[in-house]
Amino acid sequence: DTGVSQDPRHKITKRGQNVTFRCDPISEHNRLYWYRQTLGQGPEFLTYFQNEAQLEKSRLLSDRFSAERPKGSFSTLEIQRTEQGDSAMYLCASSARVVPTNTEAFFGQGTRLTVV
Amino acid sequence: AQSVTQLDSQVPVFEEAPVELRCNYSSSVSVYLFWYVQYPNQGLQLLLKYLSGSTLVKGINGFEAEFNKSQTSFHLRKPSVHISDTAEYFCAVSEGETSGSRLTFGEGTQLTVNP
Numbered sequence: 001d002t003g004v005s006q007d008p009r010h011k012i013t014k015r016g017q018n019v020t021f022r023c024d025p026i027s028e029h030n031r032l033y034w035y036r037q038t039l040g041q042g043p044e045f046l047t048y049f050q051n052e053a054q055l056e057k058s059r060l061l062s063d064r065f066s067a068e069r070p071k072g073s074f075s076t077l078e079i080q081r082t083e084q085g086d087s088a089m090y091l092c093a094s095s096a097r098v099v100p101t102n103t104e105a106f107f108g109q110g111t112r113l114t115v116v
Numbered sequence: 117a118q119s120v121t122q123l124d125s126q127v128p129v130f131e132e133a134p135v136e137l138r139c140n141y142s143s144s145v146s147v148y149l150f151w152y153v154q155y156p157n158q159g160l161q162l163l164l165k166y167l168s169g170s171t172l173v174k175g176i177n178g179f180e181a182e183f184n185k186s187q188t189s190f191h192l193r194k195p196s197v198h199i200s201d202t203a204e205y206f207c208a209v210s211e212g213e214t215s216g217s218r219l220t221f222g223e224g225t226q227l228t229v230n231p
Contacts, residue, residue: 004159031216031217033218033219035219040223040224041223041224042120042206042208042221042222042223042224043160043206043219043221044221045218045219045220048216048218050216055216056216056218091159091160093160095217104162104165105162105217105219106162107152107159107160107161108159109157109158109159110157110158110159112157
Protein backbone atom coordinates (compact mmCIF):
# COMPACT_ATOMS: atom_id res chain seq x y z
CA ASP A 1 0.00 0.00 0.00
CA THR A 2 1.36 3.40 -0.95
CA GLY A 3 -0.45 5.36 1.75
CA VAL A 4 -3.20 7.96 1.48
CA SER A 5 -3.55 9.30 -2.05
CA GLN A 6 -5.15 12.60 -3.02
CA ASP A 7 -6.03 13.84 -6.46
CA PRO A 8 -5.41 16.37 -7.87
CA ARG A 9 -2.38 17.80 -6.10
CA HIS A 10 -3.11 21.29 -7.38
CA LYS A 11 -6.28 22.91 -8.67
CA ILE A 12 -6.74 26.43 -9.98
CA THR A 13 -10.33 27.46 -10.58
CA LYS A 14 -12.29 30.60 -11.29
CA ARG A 15 -14.57 32.00 -8.64
CA GLY A 16 -18.04 30.54 -8.93
CA GLN A 17 -16.95 27.23 -10.41
CA ASN A 18 -17.47 23.85 -8.74
CA VAL A 19 -14.51 21.64 -7.83
CA THR A 20 -14.22 18.05 -6.60
CA PHE A 21 -11.32 16.41 -4.84
CA ARG A 22 -10.72 12.73 -4.33
CA CYS A 23 -9.07 10.85 -1.46
CA ASP A 24 -8.09 7.18 -1.47
CA PRO A 25 -7.34 6.05 2.08
CA ILE A 26 -5.12 3.19 3.18
CA SER A 27 -7.11 0.12 2.21
CA GLU A 28 -7.78 -1.39 5.63
CA HIS A 29 -8.62 1.91 7.32
CA ASN A 30 -12.27 2.46 8.11
CA ARG A 31 -12.00 6.08 9.23
CA LEU A 32 -11.44 8.97 6.85
CA TYR A 33 -11.02 12.64 7.76
CA TRP A 34 -10.96 15.88 5.79
CA TYR A 35 -9.04 18.92 7.05
CA ARG A 36 -8.45 22.37 5.59
CA GLN A 37 -5.20 24.27 6.03
CA THR A 38 -4.83 27.92 5.12
CA LEU A 39 -1.46 29.59 4.71
CA GLY A 40 0.42 29.93 7.97
CA GLN A 41 -2.17 28.02 9.99
CA GLY A 42 -2.59 24.54 11.34
CA PRO A 43 -5.06 22.13 9.74
CA GLU A 44 -8.71 22.54 10.78
CA PHE A 45 -11.13 19.64 10.97
CA LEU A 46 -13.92 19.61 8.40
CA THR A 47 -15.62 16.21 8.57
CA TYR A 48 -15.06 12.51 9.08
CA PHE A 49 -16.46 9.17 8.01
CA GLN A 50 -16.55 5.80 9.62
CA ASN A 51 -16.98 3.40 6.75
CA GLU A 52 -19.63 5.07 4.56
CA ALA A 53 -21.31 7.01 7.38
CA GLN A 54 -20.51 10.70 7.80
CA LEU A 55 -20.45 11.03 11.59
CA GLU A 56 -19.48 14.64 12.19
CA LYS A 57 -19.29 17.90 10.28
CA SER A 58 -17.57 21.05 11.46
CA ARG A 59 -19.40 24.36 11.30
CA LEU A 60 -16.60 25.33 8.87
CA LEU A 61 -18.33 23.07 6.36
CA SER A 62 -20.84 25.47 4.84
CA ASP A 63 -23.71 24.27 2.67
CA ARG A 64 -21.49 24.79 -0.39
CA PHE A 65 -19.34 21.89 0.77
CA SER A 66 -20.35 18.27 0.52
CA ALA A 67 -18.41 15.12 1.21
CA GLU A 68 -19.22 11.54 0.37
CA ARG A 69 -17.69 8.15 0.90
CA PRO A 70 -19.69 5.64 -1.11
CA LYS A 71 -19.11 2.02 -0.15
CA GLY A 72 -16.72 3.10 2.58
CA SER A 73 -13.72 3.26 0.27
CA PHE A 74 -12.58 6.46 -1.45
CA SER A 75 -14.05 9.84 -0.55
CA THR A 76 -14.85 12.98 -2.50
CA LEU A 77 -15.08 16.56 -1.28
CA GLU A 78 -17.02 18.94 -3.51
CA ILE A 79 -17.10 22.70 -3.23
CA GLN A 80 -19.84 24.46 -5.13
CA ARG A 81 -19.71 28.10 -6.25
CA THR A 82 -16.13 28.53 -5.07
CA GLU A 83 -15.08 31.75 -3.38
CA GLN A 84 -11.61 33.22 -2.95
CA GLY A 85 -11.79 32.36 0.75
CA ASP A 86 -11.90 28.68 -0.19
CA SER A 87 -8.27 28.86 -1.32
CA ALA A 88 -6.40 26.46 0.94
CA MET A 89 -4.73 23.07 1.18
CA TYR A 90 -7.30 20.31 1.64
CA LEU A 91 -5.86 17.35 3.53
CA CYS A 92 -7.26 13.87 3.81
CA ALA A 93 -6.29 11.43 6.54
CA SER A 94 -7.26 7.87 7.37
CA SER A 95 -6.95 5.68 10.44
CA ALA A 96 -7.93 2.28 11.70
CA ARG A 97 -10.29 2.45 14.64
CA VAL A 98 -8.89 0.44 17.50
CA VAL A 99 -10.71 0.48 20.81
CA PRO A 100 -9.79 1.62 23.43
CA THR A 101 -6.61 3.32 22.28
CA ASN A 102 -6.38 5.95 19.59
CA THR A 103 -4.20 5.23 16.59
CA GLU A 104 -2.18 7.24 14.16
CA ALA A 105 -3.89 9.24 11.44
CA PHE A 106 -2.01 8.97 8.14
CA PHE A 107 -2.18 12.07 5.96
CA GLY A 108 -2.15 12.41 2.21
CA GLN A 109 -0.08 14.99 0.35
CA GLY A 110 -3.04 17.33 0.10
CA THR A 111 -4.81 19.17 -2.70
CA ARG A 112 -3.90 22.84 -3.00
CA LEU A 113 -6.86 24.86 -4.25
CA THR A 114 -6.42 28.36 -5.64
CA VAL A 115 -9.55 30.33 -6.49
CA VAL A 116 -8.90 33.26 -8.84
CA ALA B 117 -13.68 22.01 23.72
CA GLN B 118 -10.05 21.18 23.16
CA SER B 119 -7.47 23.70 22.04
CA VAL B 120 -3.72 23.84 21.38
CA THR B 121 -1.32 26.74 21.72
CA GLN B 122 2.13 26.66 20.18
CA LEU B 123 4.04 29.35 21.95
CA ASP B 124 6.58 30.15 19.23
CA SER B 125 5.65 30.77 15.62
CA GLN B 126 9.30 30.72 14.47
CA VAL B 127 12.39 29.14 15.99
CA PRO B 128 15.77 29.74 14.31
CA VAL B 129 18.69 27.64 15.51
CA PHE B 130 22.16 26.72 14.37
CA GLU B 131 23.01 23.23 13.19
CA GLU B 132 23.94 20.80 16.00
CA ALA B 133 22.33 23.03 18.64
CA PRO B 134 19.53 21.69 20.88
CA VAL B 135 15.97 22.84 20.28
CA GLU B 136 12.67 22.89 22.16
CA LEU B 137 9.32 23.61 20.53
CA ARG B 138 6.66 24.45 23.08
CA CYS B 139 3.06 23.26 23.11
CA ASN B 140 0.29 23.78 25.65
CA TYR B 141 -3.20 22.33 25.43
CA SER B 142 -6.55 22.62 27.14
CA SER B 143 -9.26 20.02 27.43
CA SER B 144 -11.93 19.00 29.87
CA VAL B 145 -11.19 15.29 29.42
CA SER B 146 -8.18 13.03 29.07
CA VAL B 147 -6.34 13.58 25.83
CA TYR B 148 -3.95 12.00 23.43
CA LEU B 149 -1.14 14.22 22.14
CA PHE B 150 0.77 14.27 18.87
CA TRP B 151 3.55 16.08 17.09
CA TYR B 152 3.50 16.20 13.28
CA VAL B 153 6.07 17.59 10.83
CA GLN B 154 5.21 19.17 7.49
CA TYR B 155 7.69 19.88 4.70
CA PRO B 156 6.78 22.49 2.04
CA ASN B 157 3.80 21.47 -0.10
CA GLN B 158 3.58 18.11 1.63
CA GLY B 159 1.16 16.39 3.96
CA LEU B 160 1.82 15.76 7.63
CA GLN B 161 4.07 13.05 9.01
CA LEU B 162 3.75 11.79 12.56
CA LEU B 163 6.86 12.37 14.70
CA LEU B 164 5.57 10.92 17.96
CA LYS B 165 2.47 10.43 20.08
CA TYR B 166 1.48 10.16 23.72
CA LEU B 167 -1.42 7.83 24.49
CA SER B 168 -0.69 6.67 28.03
CA GLY B 169 2.09 5.31 30.20
CA SER B 170 5.55 6.86 30.32
CA THR B 171 5.42 10.62 30.03
CA LEU B 172 8.64 10.72 27.99
CA VAL B 173 7.93 9.72 24.43
CA LYS B 174 10.56 9.06 21.80
CA GLY B 175 9.84 9.50 18.13
CA ILE B 176 11.47 9.39 14.74
CA ASN B 177 14.50 11.41 13.65
CA GLY B 178 15.82 11.74 17.20
CA PHE B 179 12.89 13.78 18.54
CA GLU B 180 11.32 13.28 21.95
CA ALA B 181 8.55 14.96 23.92
CA GLU B 182 7.45 15.03 27.53
CA PHE B 183 3.85 15.04 28.65
CA ASN B 184 3.27 17.19 31.74
CA LYS B 185 -0.30 16.87 32.93
CA SER B 186 -0.06 19.48 35.70
CA GLN B 187 1.26 22.09 33.27
CA THR B 188 -0.86 20.81 30.36
CA SER B 189 2.21 20.84 28.16
CA PHE B 190 3.78 18.56 25.55
CA HIS B 191 7.05 20.17 24.50
CA LEU B 192 9.10 18.70 21.66
CA ARG B 193 12.87 18.46 21.97
CA LYS B 194 15.90 17.38 20.00
CA PRO B 195 19.42 17.48 21.46
CA SER B 196 21.18 18.24 18.17
CA VAL B 197 19.40 19.46 15.05
CA HIS B 198 20.33 19.02 11.42
CA ILE B 199 19.71 21.20 8.39
CA SER B 200 17.16 18.62 7.20
CA ASP B 201 15.03 19.28 10.31
CA THR B 202 13.98 22.61 8.80
CA ALA B 203 10.19 22.32 8.51
CA GLU B 204 6.87 23.31 10.08
CA TYR B 205 5.97 21.43 13.26
CA PHE B 206 2.43 21.00 14.53
CA CYS B 207 1.26 19.93 17.95
CA ALA B 208 -2.17 18.25 18.01
CA VAL B 209 -4.60 16.92 20.58
CA SER B 210 -7.35 14.34 20.38
CA GLU B 211 -10.00 13.51 22.94
CA GLY B 212 -10.21 10.00 21.55
CA GLU B 213 -13.52 8.33 20.89
CA THR B 214 -15.51 11.11 22.59
CA SER B 215 -14.81 13.25 19.52
CA GLY B 216 -14.34 10.62 16.87
CA SER B 217 -10.59 10.82 17.33
CA ARG B 218 -10.43 13.99 15.29
CA LEU B 219 -7.35 16.16 15.78
CA THR B 220 -7.17 19.77 16.90
CA PHE B 221 -3.94 21.41 15.76
CA GLY B 222 -1.92 24.33 16.96
CA GLU B 223 -0.90 27.05 14.53
CA GLY B 224 2.50 25.57 13.95
CA THR B 225 6.13 26.42 14.65
CA GLN B 226 8.52 27.02 11.77
CA LEU B 227 11.89 25.53 12.70
CA THR B 228 14.76 26.88 10.63
CA VAL B 229 18.17 25.28 11.08
CA ASN B 230 21.03 27.45 9.88
CA PRO B 231 24.56 26.22 9.04
